[in-house]
Amino acid sequence: MWKPDRSVKKPIYQQIADYIERRITFGEFPPGSSLPSERKLADSLGVNRSTVILAYEELRASGIIESAKGSGTRVTRHKWGITPKQTPNWKTYVEGGTFLPNLPFIRRIREELRIAPGAIDFASGELSTDLFPNDIIRELLQTKSFQEDLGYDDPQGYSPLRETLVRFLETQLHIQSTESSILITSGSQQSLYLITQCLLSPGDAVAIEDPSYCYSLPMFQSAGLRLFRLPVDDEGMNPDDIIALHRQHRIRMLFLNPNFQNPTGSVLSLERKTRLLSIASELGIPIVEDDPFTLTSFEGTPPPTLKSLDKTGNVLYIGSLSKIAASGLRIGWLIAPQAVVSRLTDARQQMDFGLSRIPQWVANHFIAGGHFENQIHLLRKSLKLKRDSLMSGLHDIMGDSVSFMEPQGGLNIWCKFNREVDDFKLLDEAIKRGVLFVPGSVYGSDQGHMRVSFARPRQDEIRQGLAQLYEALQEHK
CATH class of the missing domain: 1.10.10.10 (Winged helix-like DNA-binding domain superfamily/Winged helix DNA-binding domain)
Structure with missing residues (x-):
């Protein structure tokens, strides 16, 4: 500015x-x-x-x-x-057009981060700069010789990167795929955008978790989709809720984030995952599994993804480097049946003729050289320390003002205020004190919740930020 x-x-x-x-x-x-x-x-x-x-x-x-x-x-x-x-x-x-702007809360938070870069940021779902593999990326750019053509790349994505992802996903997450079943995207949101625009039609009914990150994305409303909610508890959403929703609304697709769900941090239990896949198969409903966090499992053993359990081809799987490695590379991937990949690739080519080959080349060396695996190990330790600091601060500073569940992975803690709170007024008071969070209503929940991310603040900022947030809460009566 x-x-x-x-x-x-x-x-x-x-x-x-x-x-x-x-x-x-x-x-x-x-x-x-x-x-x-x-x-x-x-x-x-x-x-x-x-x-x-x-x-x-x-x-x-x-x-x-x-x-x-x-x-x-x-x-x-x-x-x-x-x-x-x-x-x-x-x-x-x-004010015209069919693509809706971001929610007012989201615009307000982003504007504050832009004009007040020193604010303590519990709002961003992005790693702190010290957790990015900056040195590794610089080393790859200096030591590896880029010999690729700088013309338009294959709109489906850089072939060596897709081959590398096949091996990596099988080793790390037991996901079976082929090079031809992978589409490289500029991140998870482009994958979601292509799905909503190419595989669904205005008026289609889709089901999302409640609360859900999807609720904060205007692209669903822009596509004219009807959103129906699946309440989330400590074990994720209840698959049997889908049956009643489908009977009443003819659900066309499910959008789920089963592992370390955003924003609640819950993990869909294995029993529920198995039941969900069975119901989706019986009803013929595709599942879009958005999976940014499975590899962050603090215990070191990631919970199984739906895609790894899927035996009937119902699951479209979305992953990316954005949340757990390098958001600036803009590298994501979508695994789907070849017919779906072909349809989305055609649409993607109309949008941008495919991603730049340079970040794809970097991402390929980053993953194939074992650097991504090392990044994950380091990230788990760092995020666990930050999570523990945040939970300790919530207990010591916020006391009985909030209640929350301990997440076993991901970047966020979902807090419930134990008294009536106005989201907008509390956010306003917090901003005055130089601290930001995301109100729960952004994700479709009732007022009185907030998502606090421990990924972006430095370790030494966490307790300070919570103290400022508690002051805002005390001021907000």
């Missing part, structure tokens, strides 16, 4: 006025559109409110903006001969 340059002689307020005038001229703020409030703009630019007031006064004096009591500050409609007929009303375009 643009910031005023304090090293130059031009006054800060004049820099701000010039910056806003440029944005108006370029059509980013069309005639009649609202400008940020003085206080909000001052906070985002890191200046005093009085400085923004001076900048707005400068623009008002030039006739570029106008203010009205109760209506805020707007771009004037008739400056320099510009009229709404000559400039597109970008507001109507932004």
Whole structure:
């Protein structure tokens, strides 16, 4: 984001006025559109409110903006001969389209992380920078000779990477696959997007866990799908709930995160997994297994995936490097029947002609050279230490204000407040104190829950962040 340059002689307020005038001229703020409030703009630019007031006064004096009591500050409609007929009303375009924006809570959290990078981040489902294999990736780039063609790659994905994944997934997770049954994607969300767009139609009924990460993804609503919920307890969702849902709504697909579920951390029991596969097979319902966390199992022995237990080809399996290795590589994979892979590959080619070969080449050497396996071992130890610090802090600092289940893997702890809490007000109080979390309502749960991630904060930030969060809770009555 643009910031005023304090090293130059031009006054800060004049820099701000010039910056806003440029944005108006370029059509980013069309005639009649609202400008940020003085206080909000001052906070985002890191200046005093009085400085923004001076900048707005400068623009008002030039006739570029106008203010009205109760209506805020707007771009004037008739400056320099510009009229709404000559400039597109970008507001109507932004509010149009079929692809919905992120939920307001998600946008608020991301905006705060952008303008306040020093905040203690219990919200992001991403590793802290010290847990990324940065040195290994740099070493691979320096020591391995990239001899590949830089033309468009196979839209299904770099063939050596797919071959490597076949071996890795069989060894680590007992998942049987072939090179032709794997599609390389830019991450789990692209896999989900391709599935919702290519295999389902508007009006189709799909079932998701409750609470569920899927609930926070507008792509499901954008695709016109009808979402039905499967409540999650300590052993995951109850497979028998599917029967009643299917009888009433004709469920077309199940979207599940069975191992160290996001956000609750629960693991679908083996008994329930077996029952689920049986029911799905009998009803002919495909299961999409989104599996970012199985390999993080703190005890070292990952619980079985649905895909490894699937004998009838009902499961579409999604994995990626994003949550447990290197989110910046943008490497994910989807395992599916060849007909499905072919359909999704065709759609993917229409979108971007396939991933860049360079990150796929890096990912292949990272996995094939045993570095990913080493990363997993180190990650389990580090995440377990962070989990223990977070649980200890929750007990010592939050006390009986919250209750939670101890996760055996993954990146998150799901907390329930033991008194009535307003999600929005609590988040607002937490942000004022420089700490962020994700309210439970983002995942479709009732108010009074929160997801606290222990992956992003440094070890020495965890108790400090919890203390600030507890202050926010005490302030929020």
